[in-house]
Amino acid sequence: MxxxxxxxxxxxxxxxxxxxxxxxxxxxxxxxxxRQMLMGAMTAPFxxxxxxxxxxxxxxxxxxxxxxxxxxxxxYTNSRWEEIFKYEAVMVREADAVLFLGNxxxxxxxxxxxxxxxxxxxxxxxxxxxxxxxxxxxxxxDRRSETPIKGPLCSARVDDLGYxxxxxxxxxxxxxxxxxxxxxxxxxxxxxxxxxxxxxxxGILVAAQAKNPFVxxxxxxxxxxxxKIVDTARKQYITARTVTTFDYHRWIPKPKKEEESQ
Amino acid sequence: xxxxxxxxxxxxxLDVAKHCVHAYLKAPQVTGHTKLEAEIVxxxxxxxxxxxxxxxxxxxxxxxxxxxxxxxxYDAGNPPVLVLMAADLTASQMGWDCGACGFATxxxxxxxxHENKNFGQLWAGPSCNWKVIDYGIACDWAAAAAWQYRxxxxxxxxxxxxxxxxxxxxxxxxxxxxxxxxxxxxxxWSRASMTKKFSYEDAIGSLFRTCPTHFGAFPGGGxxxxxxxxxxxxxxxxxxxxxxxxAMDAVYKVLEQMADIVDKYGPEIAKKYQK
Numbered sequence: 001m002x003x004x005x006x007x008x009x010x011x012x013x014x015x016x017x018x019x020x021x022x023x024x025x026x027x028x029x030x031x032x033x034x035r036q037m038l039m040g041a042m043t044a045p046f047x048x049x050x051x052x053x054x055x056x057x058x059x060x061x062x063x064x065x066x067x068x069x070x071x072x073x074x075x076y077t078n079s080r081w082e083e084i085f086k087y088e089a090v091m092v093r094e095a096d097a098v099l100f101l102g103n104x105x106x107x108x109x110x111x112x113x114x115x116x117x118x119x120x121x122x123x124x125x126x127x128x129x130x131x132x133x134x135x136x137x138x139x140x141x142d143r144r145s146e147t148p149i150k151g152p153l154c155s156a157r158v159d160d161l162g163y164x165x166x167x168x169x170x171x172x173x174x175x176x177x178x179x180x181x182x183x184x185x186x187x188x189x190x191x192x193x194x195x196x197x198x199x200x201x202x203g204i205l206v207a208a209q210a211k212n213p214f215v216x217x218x219x220x221x222x223x224x225x226x227x228k229i230v231d232t233a234r235k236q237y238i239t240a241r242t243v244t245t246f247d248y249h250r251w252i253p254k255p256k257k258e259e260e261s262q
Numbered sequence: 263x264x265x266x267x268x269x270x271x272x273x274x275x276l277d278v279a280k281h282c283v284h285a286y287l288k289a290p291q292v293t294g295h296t297k298l299e300a301e302i303v304x305x306x307x308x309x310x311x312x313x314x315x316x317x318x319x320x321x322x323x324x325x326x327x328x329x330x331x332x333x334x335x336y337d338a339g340n341p342p343v344l345v346l347m348a349a350d351l352t353a354s355q356m357g358w359d360c361g362a363c364g365f366a367t368x369x370x371x372x373x374x375x376h377e378n379k380n381f382g383q384l385w386a387g388p389s390c391n392w393k394v395i396d397y398g399i400a401c402d403w404a405a406a407a408a409w410q411y412r413x414x415x416x417x418x419x420x421x422x423x424x425x426x427x428x429x430x431x432x433x434x435x436x437x438x439x440x441x442x443x444x445x446x447x448x449x450x451w452s453r454a455s456m457t458k459k460f461s462y463e464d465a466i467g468s469l470f471r472t473c474p475t476h477f478g479a480f481p482g483g484g485x486x487x488x489x490x491x492x493x494x495x496x497x498x499x500x501x502x503x504x505x506x507x508x509a510m511d512a513v514y515k516v517l518e519q520m521a522d523i524v525d526k527y528g529p530e531i532a533k534k535y536q537k
Contacts, residue, residue: 004429044402080357115419116382117351117389117436118363120375126388130364147361151391158362158391159436165416169290169399170406181292181399183358183392200362202292202395253287 015209030208031059031098033175036234040171041164053104053164056194059097070188086222088184094213095205100189102198108138110154115206117155127152153199165202178212275343282345285407289400289456290405295355296396297384299431310527317519323418334455340444346425348434349397351389360389384423387437401438413442416450424463429531474501
């Protein structure tokens with residue numbers, strides 16, 4: 001109990017400048033909320049109540065940069081992905097935390113209920129005819145794939161992943177923290193090894209900033225975003241200062257009227 | 263003005279259902295292309311769905327539990343309000359070529375689906391898995407909205423599938439039903455509606471069938487005894503896997519009954535969608 005005598009202090013929060021102690025304190029709080037979002041995902045309604053979700057939380061400048069670069073690398077592997085992946089890589093850099101949610105049963109231990117969602121059949125043949133298995137036990141050791149995701153997947157399990165993502169997003173909404181789910185972030189995260197046992201992964205970006213970094217995006221967003229604009233302001237202003245140089249100890253230029261009155 | 267609490271809370275379920283539909287339609291999406299539809303079914307309109315569940319309940323334990331809960335509460339004058347949520351998940355406009363469906367490209371998937379779209383036991387497929395995630399997020403938001411108002415609810419494939427079979431919201435591939443209420447503690451969990459509806463032997467027999475390895479004796483001999491009674495070593499039983507001819511006959515009979523129910527109610531429901 002003695003320790004509580006020292007339980008006192010003050011905490012200053014500000015989102016600018018980025019990665020200042022005040023901003024990192026803010027980011028740390030977002031990470032705490034992200035952990036609670038993950039707990040919400042764990043308790044989402046699942047078919048038969050079966051546990052099937054794994055989660056990974058990623059934060060920090062280096063980690064987010066690594067993820068963003070992976071997305072930019074993947075952007076050039078599919079023309080339909082290019083703009084989406086490049087734009088959303090910016091959002092990864094601006095996010096305060098990244099939550100990955102994956103389903104570790106969808107490719108290995110399906111629901112086996114013949115629901116029809118994966119292939120439109122009243123049995124699970126669509127799935128089992130396309131995967132390597134013995135007596136319904138799927139052999140996932142051959143992880144080679146020509147596509148980013150090795151399908152087919154049990155869509156009933158994938159549906160449950162949706163519920164997990166939904167519960168995580170619902171918790172974020174209740175905290176008035178901005179969060180959105182992304183295919184691109186999930187695909188890149190999967191390639192980087194996050195949610196290592198999952199057949200499909202969704203990436204949720206989380207942020208608590210004055211402006212939601214995941215909406216109201218302009219064209220060519222990978223070129224015209226806050227980080228780039230701030231950087232060009234630094235570049236332009238420095239030069240502007242240099243071209244009108246003077247010694248402010250001796251003379252400071254003033255509007256003509258003020259100079260005449262002196 | 264004076265309101266009776268029980269009646270007011272029953273009426274309130276419809277307001278909550280509207281909140282749920284709103285949350286469902288407003289939920290965030292990964293694709294931005296998933297089109298969602300919803301309806302709210304109350305009162306007498308629940309009867310065809312309950313009858314369909316009743317038929318299927320004869321051969322499916324999960325469905326039986328849902329059927330009994332619907333029926334018991336409906337008969338007692340406290341019907342749940344049923345939120346139906348549907349979406350067509352069988353086409354991909356995104357061109358992401360992710361491979362999750364089992365095809366290398368979305369074009370191949372769309373071509374296959376165009377020619378092979380069909381219903382399984384519950385839903386139609388094949389499905390784009392990213393749209394499946396959108397659908398899951400949306401249904402989850404509906405359930406979370408209900409819980410925000412502290413209304414007992416349950417995400418159900420069966421009531422959704424029965425509504426689909428009757429003709430509700432045609433043209434979609436996935437259907438979920440979510441009953442709300444009636445207002446009291448624990449309607450759809452630890453179900454009071456199942457009181458004395460089954461025996462101890464039914465419950466234990468269900469465990470024998472669903473978790474047979476739990477009741478296996480020493481397996482070293484290669485054919486372990488099955489511990490299905492107190493003195494299991496006397497007149498031993500064995501857990502054998504064998505095909506039972508005609509095992510599906512009961513299911514086919516039930517499907518015929520369900521077809522009759524659809525014939526009875528389907529035309530009236532279809533009229534709702536005539537333009």
